[in-house]
Amino acid sequence: MEPILKGRGLVKRYGKVTALDNCDFDLYPGEILAVIGDNGAGKSSLIKAVSGAVIPDEGDVFLEGRKVKFTSPTDARKEGIETVYQTLAMSPALSIADNMFMGRELRKPGFRGKILRQLDRSRMEQIARDKLTELGLMTIQNINQAVETLSGGQRQGVAVARAAAFGSKVIILDEPTAALGVKESRRVLELIQDVRARGIPIILISHNMPHVFEVADRIHVHRLGKRLCVIDPKDYTMSDAVAFMTGAKQAPDLAA
Numbered sequence: 001m002e003p004i005l006k007g008r009g010l011v012k013r014y015g016k017v018t019a020l021d022n023c024d025f026d027l028y029p030g031e032i033l034a035v036i037g038d039n040g041a042g043k044s045s046l047i048k049a050v051s052g053a054v055i056p057d058e059g060d061v062f063l064e065g066r067k068v069k070f071t072s073p074t075d076a077r078k079e080g081i082e083t084v085y086q087t088l089a090m091s092p093a094l095s096i097a098d099n100m101f102m103g104r105e106l107r108k109p110g111f112r113g114k115i116l117r118q119l120d121r122s123r124m125e126q127i128a129r130d131k132l133t134e135l136g137l138m139t140i141q142n143i144n145q146a147v148e149t150l151s152g153g154q155r156q157g158v159a160v161a162r163a164a165a166f167g168s169k170v171i172i173l174d175e176p177t178a179a180l181g182v183k184e185s186r187r188v189l190e191l192i193q194d195v196r197a198r199g200i201p202i203i204l205i206s207h208n209m210p211h212v213f214e215v216a217d218r219i220h221v222h223r224l225g226k227r228l229c230v231i232d233p234k235d236y237t238m239s240d241a242v243a244f245m246t247g248a249k250q251a252p253d254l255a256a
């Protein structure tokens with residue numbers, strides 16, 4: 001099977017710091033791939049390099065086998081790569097529907113939309129409602145509710161729904177449960193699994209080992225700017241994973 005998203009020989013330097021050191025990366029269709037690693041290992045740099053937020057100094061990124069050169073996150077988004085950052089790019093005072101359609105607003109048909117640029121609010125609200133229902137997120141009562149009035153978990157939900165709603169090929173989640181309570185984390189983990197069930201692969205960056213081991217199909221262990229190994233959570237324990245990532249234990253051979 002061909003990876004849907006692939007990185008080869010990625011290098012990213014910040015002055016004297018080498019954040020990515022000839023790093024490879026593979027995400028396969030339909031999987032949840034967790035990316036774990038110690039602080040400063042280069043996880044964010046990797047994710048940014050495959051999603052257009054930084055331009056790698058060297059190396060190539062391939063989407064569905066085709067070499068791509070993203071120069072911005074907008075570029076990557078146009079190709080179907082959506083990143084949901086921990087610090088969510090949402091406008092708190094705007095409604096859920098407005099947030100979901102930010103930058104992709106729908107206009108009314110015909111003259112009113114094309115010439116007068118009128119927004120098709122009811123259609124956007126309907127689609128927003130449908131998407132949230134589809135993803136089991138309809139604990140949200142009112143689609144016109146301002147995002148600032150939502151709980152942290154609901155907000156993550158809206159961000160994920162937004163990513164899932166627009167034909168994304170890949171969704172990247174950066175520490176989606178870091179700021180959430182137990183119940184909310186649970187809901188977000190379920191949501192991640194729902195998104196996978198709809199066939200969209202997910203990259204999950206997380207320091208939370210129980211969450212990683214619960215949902216990931218494979219775990220990319222990142223260390224010193226490169227992929228150290230990829231493990232199946234069924235074959236290793238959480239303490240193995242932590243030992244690999246800190247260098248306390250010899251990692252399994254990647255080739256094997």
Ligand SMILES: Nc1ncnc2c1ncn2[C@@H]1O[C@H](COP(=O)(O)OP(=O)(O)OP(=O)(O)O)[C@@H](O)[C@H]1O
Pocket residue numbers: 014017018019037038039040041042043044045046
């Ligand atoms: N914009 C930047 N300017 C200078 N150095 C940077 C920049 N971004 C990252 N780095 C450095 O690159 C290295 C890798 O950082 P990166 O954020 O990719 O690691 P990380 O694994 O995501 O860490 P964490 O888990 O702590 O978020 C670190 O040494 C970091 O200080």
